[in-house]
Amino acid sequence: MSGDLGPRIVISASQKFVARFPDTDLVLVGDQTQILPSFSQLPDLSSRITVLHADDVVRMDDDPLVALRQKKSSSMWMALDALRNGRVDACVSAGNTGALLAMAKFLVKSFPGTERPAICKSMPVEKGNTYLLDLGGNINCSPSQLHQFALMGSVLANMEQPSAARVALLNIGTEAQKGTDVLQQAQSLLSADNRLNYVGFVEANSIFSGEADVIVCDGFNGNIALKASEGVARFITKKIQATTYKNIKNKILAFFAQPLLRQLRDELDPSLYNGATFLGLQKTVIKSHGSADEKAFLHALIVAREQVIQGIPARIQQVLSTIDF
Amino acid sequence: MSGDLGPRIVISASQKFVARFPDTDLVLVGDQTQILPSFSQLPDLSSRITVLHADDVVRMDDDPLVALRQKKSSSMWMALDALRNGRVDACVSAGNTGALLAMAKFLVKSFPGTERPAICKSMPVEKGNTYLLDLGGNINCSPSQLHQFALMGSVLANMEQPSAARVALLNIGTEAQKGTDVLQQAQSLLSADNRLNYVGFVEANSIFSGEADVIVCDGFNGNIALKASEGVARFITKKIQATTYKNIKNKILAFFAQPLLRQLRDELDPSLYNGATFLGLQKTVIKSHGSADEKAFLHALIVAREQVIQGIPARIQQVLSTIDF
Numbered sequence A, B: 001m002s003g004d005l006g007p008r009i010v011i012s013a014s015q016k017f018v019a020r021f022p023d024t025d026l027v028l029v030g031d032q033t034q035i036l037p038s039f040s041q042l043p044d045l046s047s048r049i050t051v052l053h054a055d056d057v058v059r060m061d062d063d064p065l066v067a068l069r070q071k072k073s074s075s076m077w078m079a080l081d082a083l084r085n086g087r088v089d090a091c092v093s094a095g096n097t098g099a100l101l102a103m104a105k106f107l108v109k110s111f112p113g114t115e116r117p118a119i120c121k122s123m124p125v126e127k128g129n130t131y132l133l134d135l136g137g138n139i140n141c142s143p144s145q146l147h148q149f150a151l152m153g154s155v156l157a158n159m160e161q162p163s164a165a166r167v168a169l170l171n172i173g174t175e176a177q178k179g180t181d182v183l184q185q186a187q188s189l190l191s192a193d194n195r196l197n198y199v200g201f202v203e204a205n206s207i208f209s210g211e212a213d214v215i216v217c218d219g220f221n222g223n224i225a226l227k228a229s230e231g232v233a234r235f236i237t238k239k240i241q242a243t244t245y246k247n248i249k250n251k252i253l254a255f256f257a258q259p260l261l262r263q264l265r266d267e268l269d270p271s272l273y274n275g276a277t278f279l280g281l282q283k284t285v286i287k288s289h290g291s292a293d294e295k296a297f298l299h300a301l302i303v304a305r306e307q308v309i310q311g312i313p314a315r316i317q318q319v320l321s322t323i324d325f
Helices: A007-020 A032-039 A064-070 A075-084 A097-107 A144-158 A181-192 A205-208 A218-243 A246-255 A258-267 A293-309 A314-319 B005-018 B031-040 B065-072 B074-085 B097-107 B143-155 B181-192 B204-208 B219-244 B248-256 B260-266 B294-309 B312-321
Strands: A028-032 A049-053 A090-093 A118-124 A129-133 A164-172 A197-202 A212-214 A276-279 A284-286 B024-032 B050-055 B088-095 B120-124 B130-132 B164-170 B196-200 B213-218 B276-279 B284-287
Touching: A007 A049, A007 A197, A007 A293, A028 A032, A032 A049, A049 A075, A049 B031, A049 B130, A064 B005, A075 A090, A075 A097, A075 B312, A090 A097, A090 A129, A090 A164, A097 A276, A118 A144, A118 A205, A118 A218, A118 B005, A118 B120, A118 B143, A129 A144, A129 A205, A129 A293, A144 A164, A144 A181, A144 A276, A144 A314, A144 B065, A164 A205, A164 A218, A181 B196, A197 A205, A205 A218, A205 B050, A205 B219, A212 B130, A218 A246, A218 A258, A218 B260, A246 A258, A258 A314, A258 B219, A258 B248, A258 B294, A284 A293, A293 B120, A314 B031, B005 B024, B005 B031, B005 B294, B005 B312, B024 B074, B031 B050, B050 B074, B050 B097, B065 B097, B074 B097, B074 B284, B088 B294, B097 B276, B097 B284, B120 B143, B120 B204, B120 B219, B130 B204, B130 B219, B143 B164, B143 B213, B143 B276, B143 B312, B164 B204, B164 B219, B181 B196, B196 B204, B204 B219, B204 B248, B219 B248, B248 B260, B284 B294, B294 B312
Parallel strands: A028 A049, A090 A284, A129 A212, A164 A197, A164 A212, B024 B050, B088 B284, B130 B213, B164 B196, B164 B213
Antiparallel strands: A118 A129, A118 A276, A276 A284, B120 B130, B120 B276, B276 B284
């Protein structure tokens, strides 16, 4: 209910999802007067999609702690409560990130030792993809939190063999003596842990070069890196559009180059990377971008399904239980 | 001498520069055995370009403080010393940023109240450009330092009327209560200063949308934002290349679209934005990107000339002298 584009794109993405994955059913939590009409046209799918009515909604500008106290009949709360009580195996939301974090922590609980879940996202890079965390869950992080992030990210990056995932710490230089005291201490913890394949410090430009499979940072810096990247990508896309429409000559050239421009747009499509994971929770909670379209929200649903199948929370619990924090 | 590409590109950029600006002469500081041979072929320009020989060079991996103590016969030291003693009006270097900062602070001196110079760069945005600072000079910043950055950035962004420049603080959300204690206190200082046109917090994606003329942050976050942006831009450029060479069909399409792709490349050309300013120093020092090519280094020289003509250091001194830190 609380994404920027409202329930419409969630409903159409859900219809595509159940058609594609016969093994996974969906529960849509929200205002049934807005949701149900869309299903009357698709009776064959409606057995796979159940609607759980919620009267209230968490707004994008709601204060997370106020929402936590007062919005117990919101769609967000009820969806997370359905996860808590085992009715569903994963929860996906495009709503208010802070409120989702706070409610998830309260209802679904995190594993002992994790203060707040870390937000982790797969980023497209030159070869394959890189997991970046934290992206905003924890503004200030202790060295031991960064150590946790490294372990959790390794599980996600290489489900078969987490100790093979190359892990780096985000810094403003690659030399071992660079950066803050927290980064220096985190470096000691990461290099000493033989379950980690720690490869050193990387600068933010290396996020996209594929030098590491997991890049660890505090939530403030991760958010800055992610948002700056999104900003540049949007800026370049607009430049491409402006150039192709600049004058008649360019329009004609763009017409002939259309298949090329379309391929490029598809390859850079941010919706292919939608769906951030809240790592450290006892169950799977996925945050979709607030402005996700149908294709992007569908991808977030696929990420959730994959993590349930792979049993990510149990694997995270295992890796966290072996260290003292 | 110490840029990634060595003195060659500096020499060719210098030749272009003096041919274009009859009012500005250059002094090249470095190993004369490498520099002089290039000039024998161009006798008409050599009267405008003088070579000051230096035996030593600061390496990219030299520790800044070690360089400061031991490299007094390096090209970097001698160039900054020529600035100190008034032989030149500005210094441009593509070398080790930390060493350049340390030597500049020692030789050229900063204005009272500025602890270390802030690194400030003009970024291309949707309409015009935005000045981002600090980009790595100061890892941890106090609220009063961020206040200084706002004032100095306003002078650079709007030389005619600094109080008109829209100033924002970089944060992980736009709501007034978001972010760290330092950002909260900086917000109070900026909103209370009526010489500033403070417009609030912005997120990193807004760097490129042109919502503010000056965006203020600490050097760690600024470095992350800048490097992440550079990384994405390079990633997209490589994707464009890979797509155009993917198969015969794409190669043919790209051949026809060539003028379009060339225009686009020119518009996104990072060399058009090369040349970061060290703000807070008593004289003009410009840092070129280490990997700058001829065109990019030429742009850094143009930035230096412009700031000397506009008397930026004196204007900065004026704005800083009116507040107590």
